[in-house]
Amino acid sequence: MLNLKRTVCLAMLLVTAALAEAQQSKVSAAYSFFQQDQLDSAKACIDAAVKHPETSANGQAWYLRGFIYKSVYNKLEKGNKLSPSRLEALASFKKSIALDTTQENVQECIKNVKYLATTLYNDAAASLDSIDYKIAIGNFEKFKEYYLLVDPTPANIAQKDIAFSLAMASLYTKIFESDRKGKTEFLKLAKDAYNKILSIDPNNIGANYNMGILYYNQAVNLINQSDYDLDIVALNDIQDNSINLFKESLPFMEKAYELDPKRRETLLGLSGIYFSLNEFEKSNMYKLKLEELEKQK
Template identity: 25%
Template sequence: MKRTVLSIFFLIAGILAAYAQGGLGNAIMAYEAGKLDQAKAAIDEAIKHPKASTKSKTWYYYGKIYAGIASDPTGLFVNLDKDATFKAYEGFKKAMELEPEKKGYYDDAKAEMEQLYAIALNRAVSFYQEQDIDNALKNLELSLSIQPKDTTALIYSAAMAYEADQKDKYVTYTKRFLELDDVPYEKKAEHYYNLILVLYGEMKKPEEAIAIAEMGLKENPKDARLYELIAAIYDEQGETDKALEYYTKGAELFPDNFVLNANTGFAYYNKAVEVAEEVESMDSSLKKSEVEAKLKQMDELLKTALPYLERAHQAKPDNKDVISLLAKIYYRLKMEDKGKAMDAKLKALGN
């Protein structure tokens, strides 16, 4: 009786094993014949069988078939499964895991995994062209998981995350790109500026925006735009002294830069105006010497502002705001000929 039971048991096990192997064999034959729809149906059945699902060969071909669907050049099968790239990744990953000693199908699966990077990237482009932003981003993130430091995948992932209105992901991917040591600053610069503007202007995170700008300055202390951005953020936050610190630093480094020099001049001029307002509000009983001290302080601030505004005027000779301030300062400092020259310029410009 026992012999009969054992014989039946082994017979059933043999039939199941042959059935599973047959499912895989059918999948492989259909794949090699280019019949990806049949290959998909066969491999989906094959991995359901307990014995077949423990074989690296099964998962390797599972990955191959789904990678074939995702990269189908004919376009006949590419829409069989929108998640084909992810299933291919799952297959190759599982095949490698089932070869702990890195034998059998390990190397084959590893090589296919590397190829999957490009497939996922191309699939992302296709989804983007179809305006399927979510699937485009998912495929970019898959390519990035395969090659975490790939610059193309990082830049595209950041851009797609921004378009998908996933700003936190945009920040994460852009930061990862900026932290790469083997990318020259010239290729990073625009990404620094954009990240700063998104953090400050759209996400309302001035501290983080300034931190990114400071990171950029450590990498390239001679980027005038970073000085402009840091100073502008401090200015808009009401931290005028910090703003002036960066405007001044930048203006000294870049004497031909209009923005840095003009804003440095404006800042010192505004400080002079504040002193003038103090004088106007002073009690009439104050000593003449106290008033004169304040006026002297005001004139010193105007003298400090003057060279920055003159540089700004050289950079942009037709800027009316700068010309107007220069005229006022020249007259106050008894430089009447220069003041008249600025008035003439303003008149010629139609003011």
């Protein structure tokens, strides 16, 4: 009985070793195909290897997979802003970093993550238009996820978040301005983007100024789109709404002024807001400050 048990155990060990060897040979085969630039075969072998329980936790296998998919991206999908191979490569390098207890390949993985994440960022920047902006958002979110492996400093990621959100807000504003009646949802998106920036950095001059301008323009447009036929009761309602918007604009513009009192645009903005609120003394005060500033130039 004891002998039988020993025999079974030995047989199981031999089978397991054979299977493990088979999986290891798939990794080797993948590497061989990769070196010969046979990327489809390399992919098939490495995918089978990382799915198998014997090699799914092998950091080297994931490391190789990262390189294979990075090559596919570089050779076949470089112009594709939604390249699936780039994401597979990034996920593989990330997995390799997590599994690499010896730290042998970590630095190399990070270099590759940096390279691929940067292409994501650049594709996001290149997609900032009215057609591809959702691709920009998706790529930027992926960039952030992976760039944390390269530079985990929260302040640095926050800076990139701010720059991207400013660009997005600017794009949303542009889309809204192209069709103020039909694309009102983009006004809300622009405000949300500026609010996001201000929640990270309340002293961001650009976000404060642009948010002020958004409300200001909204108020002005509300009045300028009114028909001459409007009766006085309806005109009063329009005035109430526009006054509320001018008042919403004011704290942002004042904050922008506080942060940079010599910025021409902010002085113009404050003068305009107070003029619209029929507070002419204050409007003239900022107008005079602007004139003094222009004289100093």
